[in-house]
Amino acid sequence: MKKLTIALAACAVTAFTLSPLAANAATLDNVKKRGMLVCGVSTGLPGFSNPDSKNNWSGIDVDTCRAVAAAVLGDAQKVKFTPLTAKERFTALQSGEIDMLSRNTTWTHTRDTSLGINFAGVNYYDGQGFMVMKKLGVKSAKELNGASVCLQAGTTTELNLADYFREHGMKYSPITVDTSDQTIKGFEAGRCDILTSDQSQLYSLRTKLPDPNAAMVLPEIISKEPLGPVVRQGDDQWFNIVKWVLYAQINAEEMGVTSKNAEEMKSSKNPSIARLLGGDAGAKMGIGADWALQAIKQVGNYGEMFERNVGLNTPMKIARGVNALWNKGGIQYAPPVR
Amino acid sequence: MRGEFKEIVAFAPPASTTGAIGWLRQNLLSSPFNVLMTIFSAYLILKLVPPVLDWAVFSADFIGKDQSACTSGGACWVFIGARLDLFIYGFYPFDQYWRVNWMFALLAFTFVPQFFDAFPYKKLFGLIALIVVPVVAYVLLLGGSFGLQPVDTNKWGGLMLTLVLAYVGIVAALPIGVILALGRQSKMPVIRTICICFIELWRGVPLISVLFMASVMLPLFLPEGMNFNKLLRALIGIVMFQSAYMAEVVRGGLQAIPRGQSEAASALGLSYWKSMGLVVLPQALKLVIPGIVNTFIALFKDTTLVLIIGLLDILASVQSAIVDPAWRQVSTEGYVFAAFSFWVFCFGISRYSQALERKLHTGHKR
Numbered sequence: 151m152k153k154l155t156i157a158l159a160a161c162a163v164t165a166f167t168l169s170p171l172a173a174n175a176a177t178l179d180n181v182k183k184r185g186m187l188v189c190g191v192s193t194g195l196p197g198f199s200n201p202d203s204k205n206n207w208s209g210i211d212v213d214t215c216r217a218v219a220a221a222v223l224g225d226a227q228k229v230k231f232t233p234l235t236a237k238e239r240f241t242a243l244q245s246g247e248i249d250m251l252s253r254n255t256t257w258t259h260t261r262d263t264s265l266g267i268n269f270a271g272v273n274y275y276d277g278q279g280f281m282v283m284k285k286l287g288v289k290s291a292k293e294l295n296g297a298s299v300c301l302q303a304g305t306t307t308e309l310n311l312a313d314y315f316r317e318h319g320m321k322y323s324p325i326t327v328d329t330s331d332q333t334i335k336g337f338e339a340g341r342c343d344i345l346t347s348d349q350s351q352l353y354s355l356r357t358k359l360p361d362p363n364a365a366m367v368l369p370e371i372i373s374k375e376p377l378g379p380v381v382r383q384g385d386d387q388w389f390n391i392v393k394w395v396l397y398a399q400i401n402a403e404e405m406g407v408t409s410k411n412a413e414e415m416k417s418s419k420n421p422s423i424a425r426l427l428g429g430d431a432g433a434k435m436g437i438g439a440d441w442a443l444q445a446i447k448q449v450g451n452y453g454e455m456f457e458r459n460v461g462l463n464t465p466m467k468i469a470r471g472v473n474a475l476w477n478k479g480g481i482q483y484a485p486p487v488r
Numbered sequence: 489m490r491g492e493f494k495e496i497v498a499f500a501p502p503a504s505t506t507g508a509i510g511w512l513r514q515n516l517l518s519s520p521f522n523v524l525m526t527i528f529s530a531y532l533i534l535k536l537v538p539p540v541l542d543w544a545v546f547s548a549d550f551i552g553k554d555q556s557a558c559t560s561g562g563a564c565w566v567f568i569g570a571r572l573d574l575f576i577y578g579f580y581p582f583d584q585y586w587r588v589n590w591m592f593a594l595l596a597f598t599f600v601p602q603f604f605d606a607f608p609y610k611k612l613f614g615l616i617a618l619i620v621v622p623v624v625a626y627v628l629l630l631g632g633s634f635g636l637q638p639v640d641t642n643k644w645g646g647l648m649l650t651l652v653l654a655y656v657g658i659v660a661a662l663p664i665g666v667i668l669a670l671g672r673q674s675k676m677p678v679i680r681t682i683c684i685c686f687i688e689l690w691r692g693v694p695l696i697s698v699l700f701m702a703s704v705m706l707p708l709f710l711p712e713g714m715n716f717n718k719l720l721r722a723l724i725g726i727v728m729f730q731s732a733y734m735a736e737v738v739r740g741g742l743q744a745i746p747r748g749q750s751e752a753a754s755a756l757g758l759s760y761w762k763s764m765g766l767v768v769l770p771q772a773l774k775l776v777i778p779g780i781v782n783t784f785i786a787l788f789k790d791t792t793l794v795l796i797i798g799l800l801d802i803l804a805s806v807q808s809a810i811v812d813p814a815w816r817q818v819s820t821e822g823y824v825f826a827a828f829s830f831w832v833f834c835f836g837i838s839r840y841s842q843a844l845e846r847k848l849h850t851g852h853k854r
Binding site for chain 1 (some may be wrong): 701707795796805
């Protein structure tokens with residue numbers, strides 16, 4: 151019996167240590183062979199990855215996947231979306247079940263260094279914020295002493311909130327519920343004065359109110375939540391591709407290349423545009439020369455992707471804010487393609 | 489003097505014991521406690537029913553395409569209508585819906601006759617439902633052969649996925665459960681030990697942890713390139729789990745059959761399988777119909793647990809649709825719809841089992 155236990159334990163350990171290594175086989179080759187990119191998304195997060203009214207996956211995280219598929223396979227539709235819960239997302243990536251993870255995942259030190267994964271950039275800078283009813287007359291989070299706060303249980307939101315109130319010497323009474331639609335119901339019914347969550351989610355929750363304009367999101371952001379696509383560690387070629395597809399979209403916005411004019415801009419006199427849309431950048435990563443052209447033509451530049459999914463003309467109505475380009479007051483910045 | 493026989497007309501029963509008044513007195517007002525209960529219940533009904541009816545029917549919106557149609561303040565059933573495709577078919581390609589519809593039709597076609605005693609060829613329909621339908625549904629839904637366009641299982645969802653999970657669970661768990669129950673009572677020590685280990689292992693862990701192991705841990709142990717389908721993993725987990733429960737239900741029935749039955753069978757020269765199949769099992773299974781159906785209903789409802797491993801069954805697809813910012817708060821409507829769908833199926837299963845019990849009733853009930 152003892153021998154059997156040891157043998158089993160040995161098997162388990164070997165399987166554990168081997169599988170991340172084994173998973174390092176070239177992802178690009180697998181994707182090309184399959185003719186399909188497998189991308190992990192959420193099971194339903196408005197603006198990021200959610201089934202739209204025609205039952206297609208849509209959102210900014212979904213478009214990030216589609217752009218990679220367009221760059222690698224030449225067709226933004228060749229993506230297989232695998233909905234993942236928060237708990238299983240990293241395993242799915244580590245085990246090779248998915249090629250990339252684009253699921254509203256915060257880039258943190260622990261995740262980056264200890265899970266065998268790499269963050270390939272930031273497609274949305276988020277942060278925890280507060281929403282209040284306008285009639286309360288609150289203009290800043292510093293005036294919230296003694297407030298009751300609706301929040302979702304079991305998230306880092308709880309910790310950030312406690313830190314923030316302690317730091318400013320204020321008191322609050324938490325009203326913890328299980329799901330996001332319960333938080334907004336509690337907020338609407340007046341069970342709490344403020345609602346806290348990631349800002350992007352506050353905007354989508356606000357649309358659930360009978361009169362969305364009666365509530366406002368306060369300017370203070372109390373945590374940093376950079377969200378972006380994730381790949382397995384140890385496959386640098388694939389890491390580079392995912393990273394540079396996102397950079398190409400950001401660069402395209404900066405240079406005024408859009409999904410509509412990408413084809414004409416190919417013959418642009420501006421050398422950096424020509425390098426982005428033609429050139430040998432693709433060849434260096436082992437993909438076609440038209441990688442960026444396809445990604446931009448089929449999915450759009452970063453700005454288009456943002457506006458289509460979460461921008462001011464969508465129900466989410468999120469302003470660019472910190473997600474504007476670096477030369478327009480934000481912090482989205484991409485290294486040059488050359 | 490000889491009087492003629494004259495019938496004395498019986499007095500009518502007191503007015504207070506007949507008709508509506510009698511019924512009221514007997515059923516609602518028979519004792520002070522019952523009077524109190526009646527008043528309390530009437531108060532509850534008056535308090536609860538009109539607002540619910542008002543919300544769900546009278547001031548609800550039924551017609552329209554989007555949020556703008558929901559103006560009257562009641563339930564916004566427009567939302568359910570607009571997203572019904574997602575709730576029924578998941579992400580199945582629009583032009584291939586007919587395949588799912590055929591599966592629904594096949595299920596209905598083979599199961600509905602079972603409710604009517606007079607229907608001819610009921611047994612044949614039943615056999616088709618248990619053996620042919622799963623095969624046809626597999627070919628039809630997955631595609632890839634007979635010129636059907638392949639549809640990957642990650643596009644399956646909604647009610648269709650719920651039915652697939654529940655149906656496979658039910659069809660596979662009963663035979664496996666019967667075999668396990670027989671194995672557990674076997675005189676052969678190896679078989680008995682294996683069956684006991686299997687049953688106790690699966691019964692000792694919650695389904696949620698089985699699903700979680702299947703979706704989170706299993707892939708880590710498999711070599712690269714061996715990713716077998718998530719839906720298949722969940723299905724295997726559900727079948728293993730439910731057959732362990734089924735085995736115990738069936739064992740309860742086996743133990744209720746007197747020893748004399750199997751002894752008589754072997755005295756007649758019947759082999760083990762014949763005595764089980766012809767004498768013991770028919771009696772045992774009939775006894776435990778309520779237990780079996782109980783397990784089936786629990787299984788049907790347990791399929792919602794697959795939402796924790798990212799399979800969008802009917803409940804999970806409702807959940808992913810109610811957060812859509814294009815709609816105001818529609819979570820109540822969504823959950824009511826999901827609950828109603830489950831109720832329809834579970835109630836159907838339970839009615840069928842009652843009919844079956846009545847039909848197979850041979851005086852064993854007390």
